[in-house]
Amino acid sequence: MADSALSRRTFLTRSGLLGCSLAASPLITPVSLAAAPWDQRLVVIILRGGMDGLDAIRPYGDVNFAGLRPGLVRQAGQPGQEAEVGLDLDGFFAMHPDLAGVMPLWQQGELAFVQAVSTPYRDRRSHFDGQDLLEAGTMGLGERRDGWLNRLLQLHSGVAARTAFAIGHGDLQLLHGAAPVSDWSPDADLALSPQAERLAGVMMQDDPLFSAALSEALALSRVDAEQVTTGAGSAAQPQGMPGMPPGKAHLNLAEFAAKQLRGDTRIASFSLNGWDTHSQQKRGLGAALKRLSGCILALKQGVGPLIWDKTAIVAMTEFGRTVRENGTGGTDHGTGGAMVLAGGAIRGGRVYGRWPGLEEAALYNRRDLMPTGDVRAVSAWIMRGLTGTGQTDLEQQVFPGLQMGQDPGFLR
Incomplete structure (x- = not known):
């Protein structure tokens, strides 16, 4: 279990999750x-x-x-x-x-x-x-x-x-x-490929703390892309993106x-x-x-x-x-x-x-x-x-x- 936890934490660090703007709260609070x-x-x-x-x-x-x-x-x-x-x-x-x-x-x-x-x-x-x-x-x-x-x-x-x-x-x-x-x-963009997201999910599925943190971080990092594709604020000219x-x-x-x-x-x-x-x-x-x-x-x-x-x-x-x-x-x-x-x-x-x-x-x-x-x-x-x-x-x-x-x- 120690090795598994270490691997999850290593993944978070190397992928930038621990360094993103969410680190102050969602990564330590389910x-x-x-x-x-x-x-x-x-x-x-x-x-x-x-x-x-x-x-x-x-x-x-x-x-x-x-x-x-x-x-x-x-x-x-x-x-x-x-x-x-x-x-x-x-x-x-x-x-x-x-x-x-x-x-x-x-x-x-x-x-x-x-x-x-x-x-x-x-x-x-x-x-x-x-x-x-x-x-x-x-x-x-x-x-x-x-x-x-x-x-x-x-x-x-x-x-x-x-x-x-x-x-x-x-x-x-x-x-x-x-x-x-x-x-x-x-700029909270994790820029993970679909394959990397799936790998992260598998690595963290037995750890509620990091599994919740990953889900939250991924959800927030997608905000910019989602607003660009949906044209939040204006269909023809998205604002603030x-x-x-x-x-x-x-x-x-x-x-x-x-x-x-x-x-x-x-x-x-x-x-x-x-x-x-x-x-x-x-x-x-x-x-x-x-x-x-x-x-x-x-x-x-x-x-x-x-x-x-x-x-x-x-x-x-x-x-x-x-x-x-x-x-x-x-x-x-x-x-x-x-x-x-x-x-x-x-x-x-x-x-x-x-x-x-x-x-x-x-x-x-x-x-x-x-x-x-x-x-x-x-x-x-x-x-x-x-x-x-x-x-x-x-x-x-x-x-x-x-x-x-x-x-x-x-x-x-």
Whole structure:
């Protein structure tokens, strides 16, 4: 039996199975397709780099906004310039023009924003520390090594590896922890011939652990090929797949997430880069917002109307950016920022949060948007409504030290 086990493990190593993106979970956790303990879906998107919430969701109704952003956003009434405040939402906030693709969701009440929010992170403004704290969900750095989404899963029975997916090339601390989680990367292609697959099956048939792992790995590695042949997203022009034009890979993540959410998966998470806009922000932020918009729309199309109605998408970033533009047409690392909420389960068509104002005395350190809300509280109330997790568990276990306050009513 020892020789047999060694042979199976040698095969896994040499064939690349142990080195693929699934190694973090399915290869050490037998895969079960048991029903998850709740039916709603949650997608968490990490916007890495510090999204400028004041540009994405522009507070043009604040009398101080025009003077702080003279180059980034043209204001009505300036001589020789037409208004360029974006897509009006409520008479005070306007959406960045490059989010126009999701304007129908706003009009249908399936898109919302939360302004002036942040994690507890302050002052140092490091991407690495800010993202670590965002994904750990704690009051300070180094308090926990697991992620808040995994801690949520640990509170529920019936959770299996396919209940939650960490998707993409990068490491998602958000889902690290004791609860079983599946991982998938767009290049998780085992490239085994039919003969090699049969040989692997024979070698592992007496070992439930590795037999389940092989089945899971092969199933996930076939996703790309299956979507190419079936034309997922568009029969004539599959989106986000190998061979697509550059700049469309983000759709691959969204389409894979949607496919899993149609089945047993209840939580999916991935990250989008490109939000660090120190210079030429008009170009950089616009491209990033188009990618985010495309992912949201791909998720809606991919899950279908029945699943979409019970789906909540939460997009968050490690910190906001300075209220004043800098000398290179960009903004620097700040504090208060914005979150994007979407999905049929979201009570949309509104901008949530308490607006602190942009007068200098109201700014954090006289340079940043003052946070009046916590991204963890937003996430906690959404998870409370989707999963039925108790408020005490959310405040003490999922987000230690959090005070959720009153329910803002993010969900329908």
